[in-house]
Amino acid sequence: MKIESILATKSLNVITVGPDQSLREAVDLLAEHNIGTLIVVDEAGQPIGIISERDIVREAARTEAVLGQTVSRVMTRDLITASPEDDLETVLQTMTAKHFRHLPIMDRERLIGVISIGDVVKAQLDKYQGEVDTLQTQIIEGQV
Amino acid sequence: MPPVGNEASPLRVAIVGSGPAAFYAADHLLKQNGLKVEIDMFERLPTPYGLVRAGVAPDHHKIKSVTKVFAKVASNPRFRFYGFVEFGKDIALSDLRGHYHQILYATGAPTDKRMGIPGEDLKGSYAATEFVGWYNGHPDYHDRQFDLSQERVAIVGVGNVAVDVARILCLTPEELAVTDIANHALEALSQSHVKEVYLLGRRGPAQAAFTNPEIKDLGNLADADTIVLPEEAQLDDVSRAALEASDDRATRKKVEILQGYALRKPTGKSRQLTIRFLVSPVELIGNAAGKVVGMRLVKNALEATAAGTPSPKATDRFEELSVGLVFRSVGYRGAALPGVPFNERWGVILNEKGRVVDPETKQPVVGEYCSGWIKRGPTGVIGTNKPDSIETVSCMLDDLARGSILHPSEPQASKMEELVREHQPKYLSFVDWLRLDEIEVKNGRAQGRPRDKFTRVEDMLAALGR
Numbered sequence: 182m183k184i185e186s187i188l189a190t191k192s193l194n195v196i197t198v199g200p201d202q203s204l205r206e207a208v209d210l211l212a213e214h215n216i217g218t219l220i221v222v223d224e225a226g227q228p229i230g231i232i233s234e235r236d237i238v239r240e241a242a243r244t245e246a247v248l249g250q251t252v253s254r255v256m257t258r259d260l261i262t263a264s265p266e267d268d269l270e271t272v273l274q275t276m277t278a279k280h281f282r283h284l285p286i287m288d289r290e291r292l293i294g295v296i297s298i299g300d301v302v303k304a305q306l307d308k309y310q311g312e313v314d315t316l317q318t319q320i321i322e323g324q325v
Numbered sequence: 326m327p328p329v330g331n332e333a334s335p336l337r338v339a340i341v342g343s344g345p346a347a348f349y350a351a352d353h354l355l356k357q358n359g360l361k362v363e364i365d366m367f368e369r370l371p372t373p374y375g376l377v378r379a380g381v382a383p384d385h386h387k388i389k390s391v392t393k394v395f396a397k398v399a400s401n402p403r404f405r406f407y408g409f410v411e412f413g414k415d416i417a418l419s420d421l422r423g424h425y426h427q428i429l430y431a432t433g434a435p436t437d438k439r440m441g442i443p444g445e446d447l448k449g450s451y452a453a454t455e456f457v458g459w460y461n462g463h464p465d466y467h468d469r470q471f472d473l474s475q476e477r478v479a480i481v482g483v484g485n486v487a488v489d490v491a492r493i494l495c496l497t498p499e500e501l502a503v504t505d506i507a508n509h510a511l512e513a514l515s516q517s518h519v520k521e522v523y524l525l526g527r528r529g530p531a532q533a534a535f536t537n538p539e540i541k542d543l544g545n546l547a548d549a550d551t552i553v554l555p556e557e558a559q560l561d562d563v564s565r566a567a568l569e570a571s572d573d574r575a576t577r578k579k580v581e582i583l584q585g586y587a588l589r590k591p592t593g594k595s596r597q598l599t600i601r602f603l604v605s606p607v608e609l610i611g612n613a614a615g616k617v618v619g620m621r622l623v624k625n626a627l628e629a630t631a632a633g634t635p636s637p638k639a640t641d642r643f644e645e646l647s648v649g650l651v652f653r654s655v656g657y658r659g660a661a662l663p664g665v666p667f668n669e670r671w672g673v674i675l676n677e678k679g680r681v682v683d684p685e686t687k688q689p690v691v692g693e694y695c696s697g698w699i700k701r702g703p704t705g706v707i708g709t710n711k712p713d714s715i716e717t718v719s720c721m722l723d724d725l726a727r728g729s730i731l732h733p734s735e736p737q738a739s740k741m742e743e744l745v746r747e748h749q750p751k752y753l754s755f756v757d758w759l760r761l762d763e764i765e766v767k768n769g770r771a772q773g774r775p776r777d778k779f780t781r782v783e784d785m786l787a788a789l790g791r
């Protein structure tokens with residue numbers, strides 16, 4: 182199975198933030214869209230980092246003036262991206278090994294989506310459940 | 326607005342399509358406690374069950390027993406089947422909006438992906454989709470002809486569909502004769518001259534999309550030797566590292582099976598099936614008459630993408646494979662429905678978790694949903710459509726609870742029936758289908774087969790006296 186089958190049922194809206202925007206703005210975006218992560222993009226729309234609730238909380242633990250800081254200060258720069266043709270299984274392995282919970286998806290040069298480790302695990306589970314169900318049905322209904 | 330979903334005002338749902346996704350959704354809706362729901366299911370063919378009838382291979386009869394589960398759903402008095410009624414032809418979106426609170430599209434993926442290489446449209450080059458439809462008796466493909474006088478055949482892709490096509494080409498007439506394969510296909514395949522079949526994978530054994538039971542089956546064919554080239558069965562460094570890092574037992578087993586085939590020597594059976602890896606067709610070669618006579622293959626090497634996927638990169642080594650028949654089996658593809666937003670990139674209805682989405686506003690379209698292959702793309706076995714349909718139905722129930730449904734002017738079941746009768750007087754009920762089913766099974770039994778399929782719409786209608 183490929184990443185594209187996850188993207189097929191996901192929102193086309195990728196919520197992004199600029200590196201020079203404030204954490205105040207970032208928090209507003211997270212709250213407005215009810216999400217946990219934003220992709221940080223440069224002026225050309227290319228992803229250069231990722232910022233999560235956790236990053237902001239960590240900064241808040243350090244300083245009261247957290248909301249005035251810029252996104253670039255707390256974002257994670259160590260970013261890998263995936264493509265719609267990537268295999269689900271290897272992406273899951275990579276995310277687990279490198280502790281990435283979100284992955285921006287690029288279609289050639291364009292950012293077209295973000296998937297979370299939850300999306301990938303759910304797709305895997307549905308796949309296994311489907312296989313088990315198909316086998317069970319064969320066993321139960323196939324006897325006569 | 327008074328609430329909907331009770332005895333006085335049942336929730337009226339239209340489901341378009343009658344494959345697994347459609348039936349799993351209907352089942353889940355009908356099982357909701359305290360919800361009064363009425364379901365009308367529209368199918369463009371006279372017969373229900375989608376790819377369970379028209380896709381699943383004829384020699385995989387047991388898998389089709391899932392239709393018993395679907396028939397139970399159909400026996401619910403709140404369920405109604407309208408066969409031979411096509412959305413976009415016999416009924417329009419406006420008709421459904423005028424008669425239902427919610428509409429669910431479960432129309433599958435009827436077309437195929439292309440390879441995008443020169444020569445793809447030469448005579449003798451086909452989509453697996455057509456061949457599968459033909460041997461399974463899908464009325465759309467009844468009149469197709471495949472040149473089985475050819476001795477060498479290539480199948481591009483190594484998914485389970487490619488394996489089905491390879492197996493059907495390699496089974497003996499005796500093996501085929503006890504299945505529910507379409508009669509025209511049984512006849513043509515019994516005269517087949519095919520001797521060598523090639524399955525072509527663009528990546529290595531560890532990335533092959535087919536599943537283990539299917540590939541094991543290929544090793545036990547009565548009159549065909551299945552082999553893998555030893556040099557192509559070995560894992561490259563990228564794949565070996567990836568496999569060692571994971572606890573993926575299924576893939577390990579798959580590689581083991583394929584390496585086992587690489588140790589085999591042909592035993593002199595009438596046919597030979599060769600599974601190739603790390604090759605991509607770059608061009609189909611034709612003769613003066615425009616007919617396929619071969620293909621040019623490039624050898625690939627695997628390189629890991631940033632996210633770790635071993636992906637094929639063409640090398641500068643080429644080879645030619647002489648074949649007279651080519652089937653591309655590189656995936657199915659959904660088709661757009663009139664008036665329904667479509668995502669061209671993935672070939673699916675534009676949706677979020679099964680809610681149809683307006684491309685302009687990016688907001689859900691009230692009352693419209695999708696599930697199955699037209700929602701997530703053409704992957705997954707029959708059972709995978711169950712969690713998929715349950716996700717969509719959960720959205721439908723949430724929206725109902727929020728009052729976000731359509732408000733049809735004529736929600737009465739009888740009104741829709743009048744409309745269908747007017748637009749497609751020859752429509753079939755589920756009882757009509759059960760009658761056809763009985764005839765097919767009876768005719769099949771007489772020949773020692775599970776069923777003898779009707780393959781033409783006229784014949785189905787005639788059998789019912791229409």
Ligand SMILES: Cc1cc2nc3c(=O)[nH]c(=O)nc-3n(C[C@H](O)[C@H](O)[C@H](O)COP(=O)(O)OP(=O)(O)OC[C@H]3O[C@@H](n4cnc5c(N)ncnc54)[C@H](O)[C@@H]3O)c2cc1C
Pocket residue numbers: 315341342343344345346347367368369370373374375376377380381382385388410411412413431432433434435457486489657662696697698699704705706707708710
């Ligand atoms: C060749 C092949 C073999 C397979 N073998 C297996 C197997 O052995 N085991 C397994 O578990 N899975 C198998 N699968 C996978 C399985 O068939 C699919 O997962 C499943 O059928 C998808 O369900 P669906 O309901 O989304 O689509 P479908 O099963 O395709 O159903 C869609 C239905 O909608 C109807 N329709 C389309 N357009 C309209 C319209 N405009 N109006 C009204 N009706 C319409 C179609 O006629 C069709 O009946 C196979 C798939 C293929 C292609």
Ligand SMILES: NC(=O)c1ccc[n+]([C@@H]2O[C@H](COP(=O)([O-])OP(=O)(O)OC[C@H]3O[C@@H](n4cnc5c(N)ncnc54)[C@H](OP(=O)(O)O)[C@@H]3O)[C@@H](O)[C@H]2O)c1
Pocket residue numbers: 439440481482483484485486487489526527528532533534535539605654655656657703704705706
């Ligand atoms: N018995 C069964 O249970 C059964 C039978 C039939 C079908 N099904 C299910 O139905 C679904 C659809 O099956 P499918 O076989 O159509 O799809 P699939 O499993 O997605 O396989 C597609 C194959 O085509 C290859 N491919 C794609 N583009 C290509 C290109 N341009 N050039 C060369 N190769 C290319 C893929 O290789 P890459 O991996 O490199 O992309 C892959 O090997 C699957 O989920 C399958 O399991 C199940």
